[in-house]
Amino acid sequence: MNPPPETATLDPKIAEREAIKDINQDYKAKFGFNDPETGYVFKAPKGLSRQLVEDISEYKNEPQWMREFRLKALDHFLSRPVPQWGADLNQIDFDNIHYFVRASERAETSWDDVPDDIKNTFDKLGIPEAERQFLSGVGAQYESEVVYHQVNEKLEAQGVKFMDMDTALREHEDVIREHFATVIPANDNMLAALNSAVWSGGSFVYVPPGVKVEMPLQAYFRINTENMGQFERTLIIADEGSDVHYIEGCTAPVYSTDSLHSAVVELIARPGARIRYTTVQNWSQNVFNLVTKRATADADATVEWVDCNLGSKVTMKYPSIYLMGERAHGEILSIAFAGNGQHQDAGGKIIHAAPKTTSSIFAKSISQNGGRSTYRGLLEVAKGATEARSKVVCDALLLDPESRSDTYPTIRIDESDANVGHEASVSKIGEEQLFYLQTHGLDEEEASKMIVNGFIEPVVKELPMEYAVELNRLIELQMEGSIG
Amino acid sequence: MAEHTVCKAEELPEGSSRIVEVDGLEIGVFNCGGELLAIEDRCSHDDGPLAEGEFDAAACTVECPRHGSLFDLRSGRPKTLPAFAPVDTFDVRVEDGEIKLEVD
Numbered sequence: 001m002n003p004p005p006e007t008a009t010l011d012p013k014i015a016e017r018e019a020i021k022d023i024n025q026d027y028k029a030k031f032g033f034n035d036p037e038t039g040y041v042f043k044a045p046k047g048l049s050r051q052l053v054e055d056i057s058e059y060k061n062e063p064q065w066m067r068e069f070r071l072k073a074l075d076h077f078l079s080r081p082v083p084q085w086g087a088d089l090n091q092i093d094f095d096n097i098h099y100f101v102r103a104s105e106r107a108e109t110s111w112d113d114v115p116d117d118i119k120n121t122f123d124k125l126g127i128p129e130a131e132r133q134f135l136s137g138v139g140a141q142y143e144s145e146v147v148y149h150q151v152n153e154k155l156e157a158q159g160v161k162f163m164d165m166d167t168a169l170r171e172h173e174d175v176i177r178e179h180f181a182t183v184i185p186a187n188d189n190m191l192a193a194l195n196s197a198v199w200s201g202g203s204f205v206y207v208p209p210g211v212k213v214e215m216p217l218q219a220y221f222r223i224n225t226e227n228m229g230q231f232e233r234t235l236i237i238a239d240e241g242s243d244v245h246y247i248e249g250c251t252a253p254v255y256s257t258d259s260l261h262s263a264v265v266e267l268i269a270r271p272g273a274r275i276r277y278t279t280v281q282n283w284s285q286n287v288f289n290l291v292t293k294r295a296t297a298d299a300d301a302t303v304e305w306v307d308c309n310l311g312s313k314v315t316m317k318y319p320s321i322y323l324m325g326e327r328a329h330g331e332i333l334s335i336a337f338a339g340n341g342q343h344q345d346a347g348g349k350i351i352h353a354a355p356k357t358t359s360s361i362f363a364k365s366i367s368q369n370g371g372r373s374t375y376r377g378l379l380e381v382a383k384g385a386t387e388a389r390s391k392v393v394c395d396a397l398l399l400d401p402e403s404r405s406d407t408y409p410t411i412r413i414d415e416s417d418a419n420v421g422h423e424a425s426v427s428k429i430g431e432e433q434l435f436y437l438q439t440h441g442l443d444e445e446e447a448s449k450m451i452v453n454g455f456i457e458p459v460v461k462e463l464p465m466e467y468a469v470e471l472n473r474l475i476e477l478q479m480e481g482s483i484g
Numbered sequence: 485m486a487e488h489t490v491c492k493a494e495e496l497p498e499g500s501s502r503i504v505e506v507d508g509l510e511i512g513v514f515n516c517g518g519e520l521l522a523i524e525d526r527c528s529h530d531d532g533p534l535a536e537g538e539f540d541a542a543a544c545t546v547e548c549p550r551h552g553s554l555f556d557l558r559s560g561r562p563k564t565l566p567a568f569a570p571v572d573t574f575d576v577r578v579e580d581g582e583i584k585l586e587v588d
Contacts, residue, residue, distance in 0.1 A: 076552075182564045185552030294565065322565060353568045382569065 027254065027311075027477070031125070032284050034253035035117040035224050042102040046227065047095045050074060053197050056100050060166055060200075063173060073186035073196030080190040086376065087314040087345045092288055097229040097260055099198045101143040107164050109150050118142050125251065127220050134466060136215040137162045141232055142222050144200040155213060160244075161206040162217055165233050168204030175206065179235060183266035183294050192292045195231045195264045202232030202263065207242040207273070216245040216278075216464065221261075223252035223287065229260040236266070238273035238301075245276040247467065251311070252284045258313065260288045267295035267303055271325060274302040280467060282474060283311040285341060291317045299325025299354070306462055308335045309344050310474050318376060320349035323357035323385075333459045334363040335471075338371030338403070339478055347377040347394075347408075352385040352418075363394040364456050367403035368479065376408045379422075383414040390419070396426040397455050399448065449476050490576070490583040496520075499541040506587045510535070513576060513585065514557050516544040521557040522574040522585055529553055529567035 037043070042059070044052055053074050057067040082089050108114050111128050122128060122140050131138040137151035139162070146164035155162070161172070169176050186196035203219050223230050238244050252259060261283060269275050275295065283289055289312040295303040305319035321330035332348035350359040365373035375394045396405035407424055429451055437447035453460075453472055460468045488506045490513050496502060501514040503525050510525035512535020525535040527548045537549040544557045553567035560570040575586040 185547075185554065185564050185566075187547070187549075187552030188566060189551070296565065322568060324568065351568070 027284060030477075031251035031282065032254035033124070034255075035121055037225065039115055039117065040101065040103050041105060042100070043225070044098055044100040046098055048074075048097070048099055048198070052099060056198060056200065059100075059102075062169065065177065066169065069181070069186065070197050070199075073193050076187040077190060077193035077197055080193060083190060086316050086374070087343045089288070089290070089314070089316075092258065092260060096257070097227055098225055099229050099231070100200060101225050101228060102145055103143045103224070104145070104147045107146045107149045107167060109148070111148060114148050118147050121222060121224070122148070122220070125220065125222070130218065130466070134215055134464070135218050136213055137217045139164055139203050139219040140222070141201045141219065141230075143224060143228060144230065146201050151217070152215075158211050159208040160211060160213060161204065163204055165202040165204050165235065166200065168235075172204070172206075175237075176204070176235070179237060179266070179268060181266075183268065183296055184264050184292050189292060191262045191290045192264050195233065195262050195292070198229070199231045199233040199264065201230075202234040203236070203246070204234070205236040205244065205246060207238045207244045209240040209242060209270075212243040213245065216247045218247045218249070221248065221250040223259055223261065223283075226253075226255045227257055227259060229262070232263045234263065234265040235268075236275055236277070237268045238270060238275045240270045241272040242270075243274045245278065247278045247280070247464075249280045249282065251282050252287050254284045255286050258286050258288060261291070261312075263291045263293075265291070265293040269295065269297045269301035269303050271298045272300045273298070274304075276304040276306065277319075278306040278463065278467065279308060280471060280474070281307075281309045281311055281315065285311065285313050287312045289315040289317065293317065293319040294322070295320065295330070296322045296324055297328035297330060300327045301325065302329045302331070304331040304333070305348065306333045306459070307346065307348070308459070308471055309346050310337045310478060312344075313341065314343045314345070316345045318347045318349050318378075320351070320378075321359070322351045322353055323359065324353050326354050327356045327358075328354060329357070330359040332361045332363070333462055334361070335456050335459050336363075336365040336373045337475060337478055338365070338367045338373040340369035340371060343372045343374070345374040345376060347375045349378040350380070350390065351378075352381045352388040352390065355384070355386045355388070357385060357388050359390045361392045361394070362458060364459055365394075365396045365405060366399065366452055366455065366475075367396070367405050368399035370402040372404040372406075374406045374408065378410045378412070379420065380412045381415050381418040381420065386415050386417055388415065388418045388420075391421045393423045395424070395455070397452065398426065398428050399452075445479070449479055452479065486587050488585045488587060490585050493578045493581050493583055496583055499539075501535065501539050501546075503535050504585065506585065509587065511574060511585060511587070512536075512546065513583065514539060514541070514546065516541045516557060519544070520576040520578065520583060522576045523555065523557055523560050524572040524574075526571065527551075527553060527567055528562070528569040528571050534571065
């Protein structure tokens with residue numbers, strides 16, 4: 001996530017000019033630059049092996065149980081075939097990836113201590129500025145590990161834990177051992193198995209009972225190396241009656257060969273807790289983004305995934321929520337934007353496993369310049385989940401005849417009193433709409449942008465203001481020059 | 485209630501398991517440190533085979549080989565997702581040197 005420049009104190013006209021100037025920069029200039037690798041502490045040779053997994057564990061000085069967990073996960077990964085449904089993953093060369101790259105010695109708590117090249121990168125992306133302005137805490141991961149981590153002192157005093165996962169394993173081993181991989185087991189799927197074998201970095205968040213974290217926590221993930229694999233692991237536990245909003249953003253340099261990002265994210269919402277997890281995914285278009293995200297919600301708890309997928313070559317990601325306790329509530333808001341050469345295979349899954357649970361899935365996809373977007377979703381009302389209510393809405397917008405949109409909604413209902421609604425629409429950008437806007441003085445490109453912004457508005461309005469502005473800007477950036 | 489003979493007691497030593505079929509129903513029988521336990525050989529997540537998964541006799545669990553859900557053999561309850569519903573459990577005992585399984 002690249003926070004917007006400070007505009008509050010500027011004259012609105014100047015601010016607008018600045019914003020437009022910024023939009024005209026392409027991805028490569030704004031996010032796609034790369035840093036030299038001088039000063040790197042360790043870079044594993046390409047390829048995956050038992051020795052590499054043992055080396056990662058040794059390097060991190062992990063307990064024996066984690067080493068065994070990794071090795072077992074590697075066996076699972078090696079024994080599983082590449083999935084043949086969804087996006088084409090056969091093009092990934094798993095032998096041509098650096099699975100572990102350590103760019104600096106440790107996670108610093110002051111930006112001044114972060115190595116210069118890395119700090120400059122995060123300065124360009126605006127992270128330190130965002131931390132000062134509107135965040136409760138920040139984690140910045142560069143390559144395989146977190147290079148900076150800081151949490152607001154007040155929250156720390158309230159017992160909120162926000163640290164990188166490697167540190168959490170050292171400092172809170174019992175908590176990690178009890179919860180790690182209980183929401184997403186190592187053998188859940190091929191990519192979760194790979195992540196479990198070579199995971200590094202990611203965030204651990206624990207919010208004590210009753211504590212409300214007022215401002216969001218943010219993690220920023222940056223890949224710098226060519227043919228890099230980033231495999232962070234995030235676990236968020238919101239204890240009874242607590243409330244937390246976590247935001248993640250991601251970018252990478254533009255390279256001609258592919259990189260792989262395969263994260264595992266587990267959320268645990270205890271009774272009455274609320275977790276909102278927002279993603280603004282803006283990987284460069286040489287990144288395979290294959291992420292497993294799953295949450296469990298106890299009685300009266302709420303989990304919300306706000307998932308915005310703009311970048312990457314291929315994304316396969318279906319955040320899911322298991323509503324395990326009575327009256328638990330789940331929401332998934334998803335935006336996918338697929339441009340030339342991109343396949344966004346996204347959606348969400350909600351499983352009602354207890355009575356009186358409620359949920360909604362709102363998915364919006366936009367395809368242009370031959371891009372392909374897919375909605376893939378599951379709504380399940382299990383036996384015993386009486387009086388469940390759910391609404392699923394998936395809308396697709398096609399901006400030209402070369403683009404493609406597919407929808408695969410699955411609904412399984414095992415209780416007769418469930419109240420489930422499903423709506424779906426696919427629309428082309430209308431010539432009449434364009435003509436109408438053009439009669440009001442907009443050119444075709446401006447008119448198209450306005451229609452797209454209106455289309456995604458129901459999701460964007462759920463984002464904090466700074467991120468909503470940024471998302472609109474990113475979409476405009478994607479659409480720049482796409483007309484004519 | 486039907487009683488089924490699984491095998492001789494010495495044929496299922498501690499830490500071992502076997503799958504038997506009773507009236508078309510596949511059941512996994514496990515010896516957890518001398519405690520005999522039996523569950524239906526069907527994961528509640530996607531109906532795949534369960535009892536052939538990794539058996540941890542010390543923890544008294546079996547891990548579904550398909551998606552990794554870990555089941556408690558005493559209660560039949562999953563300890564990890566993606567399964568969330570319990571699987572059926574059955575009474576097992578040793579009688580006259582033979583392991584007997586009771587199936588409803």
